[in-house]
Amino acid sequence: xxxxxxxxxxxxxxxxxxxxxxxxxxxxxxxxxxxxxxxxxxxxxxxxxxxxxxxxxxxxxxxxxxxxxxxxxxxxxxxxxxxxxxxxxxxxxxxxxxxxxxxxxxxxxxxxxxxxxxxxxxxxxxxxxxxxxxxxxxxxxxxxxxxxxxxxxxxxxxxxxxxxxxxxxxxxxxxxxxxxxxxxxxxxxxxxxxxxxxxxxxxxxxxxxxxxxxxxxxxxxxxxxxxxxxxxxxxxxxxxxxxxxxxxxxxxxxxxxxxxxxxxxxxxxxxxxxxxxxxxxxxxxxxxxxxxxxxxxxxxxxxxxxxxxxxxxxxxxxxxxxxxxxxxxxxxxxxxxxxxxxxxxxxxxxxxxxxxxxxxxxxxxxxxxxxxxxxxxxxxxxxxxxxxxxxxxxxxxxxxxxxxxxxxxxxxxxxxxxxxxxxxxxxxxxxxxxxxxxxxxxxxxxxxxxxxxxxxxxxxxxxxxxxxxxxxxxx
Amino acid sequence: xxxxxxxxxxxxxxxxxxxxxxxxxxxxxxxxxxxxxxxxxxxxxxxxxxxxxxxxxxxxxxxxxxxxxxxxxxxxxxxxxxxxxxxxxxxxxxxxx
Numbered sequence: 336x337x338x339x340x341x342x343x344x345x346x347x348x349x350x351x352x353x354x355x356x357x358x359x360x361x362x363x364x365x366x367x368x369x370x371x372x373x374x375x376x377x378x379x380x381x382x383x384x385x386x387x388x389x390x391x392x393x394x395x396x397x398x399x400x401x402x403x404x405x406x407x408x409x410x411x412x413x414x415x416x417x418x419x420x421x422x423x424x425x426x427x428x429x430x431x432x433x434x435x436x437x438x439x440x441x442x443x444x445x446x447x448x449x450x451x452x453x454x455x456x457x458x459x460x461x462x463x464x465x466x467x468x469x470x471x472x473x474x475x476x477x478x479x480x481x482x483x484x485x486x487x488x489x490x491x492x493x494x495x496x497x498x499x500x501x502x503x504x505x506x507x508x509x510x511x512x513x514x515x516x517x518x519x520x521x522x523x524x525x526x527x528x529x530x531x532x533x534x535x536x537x538x539x540x541x542x543x544x545x546x547x548x549x550x551x552x553x554x555x556x557x558x559x560x561x562x563x564x565x566x567x568x569x570x571x572x573x574x575x576x577x578x579x580x581x582x583x584x585x586x587x588x589x590x591x592x593x594x595x596x597x598x599x600x601x602x603x604x605x606x607x608x609x610x611x612x613x614x615x616x617x618x619x620x621x622x623x624x625x626x627x628x629x630x631x632x633x634x635x636x637x638x639x640x641x642x643x644x645x646x647x648x649x650x651x652x653x654x655x656x657x658x659x660x661x662x663x664x665x666x667x668x669x670x671x672x673x674x675x676x677x678x679x680x681x682x683x684x685x686x687x688x689x690x691x692x693x694x695x696x697x698x699x700x701x702x703x704x705x706x707x708x709x710x711x712x713x714x715x716x717x718x719x720x721x722x723x724x725x726x727x728x729x730x731x732x733x734x735x736x737x738x739x740x741x742x743x744x745x746x747x748x749x750x751x752x753x754x755x756x757x758x759x760x761x762x763x764x765x766x767x768x769x770x771x772x773x774x775x776x777x778x779x780x781x782x783x784x785x786x787x788x789x790x791x792x793x794x795x796x797x798x799x800x801x802x803x804x805x806x807x808x809x810x
Numbered sequence: 811x812x813x814x815x816x817x818x819x820x821x822x823x824x825x826x827x828x829x830x831x832x833x834x835x836x837x838x839x840x841x842x843x844x845x846x847x848x849x850x851x852x853x854x855x856x857x858x859x860x861x862x863x864x865x866x867x868x869x870x871x872x873x874x875x876x877x878x879x880x881x882x883x884x885x886x887x888x889x890x891x892x893x894x895x896x897x898x899x900x901x902x903x904x905x906x907x
Contacts, residue, residue, distance in 0.1 A: 661891035764864075
């Protein structure tokens with residue numbers, strides 16, 4: 336029986352029963368990567384020797400003992416590359432330290448294996464902004480895998496990974512999970528440490544699991560969550576047993592359906608699938624409540640002020656001095672900065688740095704940035720009020736099925752607008768999960784569609800309750 | 811609509827980002843379009859609304875002042891594009907004249 340197609344939960348049982356060894360899992364994945372990665376492009380690199388060495392030394396009694404995990408290529412694993420899919424690091428970069436999530440996962444017995452492709456510096460929602468290679472959607476190879484964690488989603492969906500880590504600033508875990516037919520969870524802001532994640536927008540970024548099942552997401556989050564002295568935004572809040580929440584069912588839960596998330600712009604076929612899931616959850620004992628999130632219509636505009644502003648500041652560290660590309664024979668320091676950055680960054684990153692610098696510049700700061708922060712308050716208040724009425728909110732992840740490759744090439748706004756249902760969770764700090772809810776057939780391809788479940792800040796248990804119930808009744 | 815005008819070349823200079831002759835008009839038209847969408851927030855009534863910087867309150871949390879293992883000189887220099895005598899080398903910054 337193939338090991339790479341199994342879940343974390345199944346592999347853990349077999350490892351504990353001594354039916355299989357960690358190195359056999361790594362070898363089986365490696366075989367699959369060799370067979371598929373050239374076509375699918377989910378990984379930028381992988382180090383089989385390091386993974387096999389770790390597999391030999393792993394503590395099987397630890398919660399994730401012997402499970403290989405793929406990492407998005409913006410999370411530092413000591414001794415491995417961390418390119419952020421940018422030409423800036425094409426000349427080589429070896430992480431000199433471990434991210435906190437790397438430390439936590441290896442302490443839990445997991446084996447980091449594979450560096451997953453992504454939109455450059457996590458900016459994009461198709462993985463087409465990777466400067467290093469193209470990634471295909473394993474379920475429909477003429478279509479995008481989503482992004483920015485598209486490599487992680489593609490790897491899990493094609494069984495080149497048992498599970499993976501992604502990062503989500505505006506939907507970058509949930510949208511590729513939805514497009515590739517897997518589970519993706521953006522934890523609440525502060526639930527998981529970002530130390531060692533290459534920062535994009537610090538008030539929005541979260542690291543989270545991308546898995547084959549809801550149970551696997553719970554298993555991974557149990558090891559990822561928790562306080563960290565190296566990230567002052569990481570909360571000192573108790574980490575509950577998420578796996579216990581898997582069996583609680585949805586009886587008595589109030590689930591909100593926001594009017595604004597089912598209106599104009601939503602593909603009616605996607606709407607039908609999401610509503611079908613809602614109705615099935617109602618049959619399991621949940622109560623459906625129509626709610627309103629009136630300020631969500633401003634979410635895209637607010638996000639594309641705040642995220643580029645923070646990015647323009649965070650990416651100023653890439654100056655050609657300590658790491659990354661350095662321009663040849665610079666005239667002076669300014670020339671070194673300007674040309675090193677120009678040579679290293681791709682178009683989308685440049686666009687966002689310019690936009691972010693503009694909204695933070697003198698004369699425009701209050702008009703754009705401060706105002707966007709105030710609208711952010713209104714968006715957050717919408718959720719606070721909604722969660723006084725309901726326990727969770729159900730919506731689509733993306734308004735349309737995964738689009739075809741290169742369809743938004745010269746029109747960045749087209750992709751920005753497709754983030755409409757995911758970015759509010761980042762702006763307000765709540766947790767949200769994408770779970771597969773069906774497929775739509777287009778020109779012979781079955782395109783996966785995801786269901787988004789949102790819950791209050793630190794309400795991940797509710798996500799697992801609803802997500803696992805849906806998985807059981809989905810059929 | 812505001813009277814805002816994003817001068818791509820000027821702002822890129824502020825961001826220490828050299829743009830090619832082809833990139834300037836290209837980014838200008840793309841970002842003008844994005845800006846037109848973003849400007850919808852200018853018409854929202856935000857009187858009396860407090861700005862939100864972080865979704866959760868961020869306090870000045872400090873960890874215990876205990877010595878921890880660092881990179882060391884070799885680790886810190888490992889990725890530096892140019893180095894000499896255990897230090898990162900950059901073009902001359904101070905003009906002696």
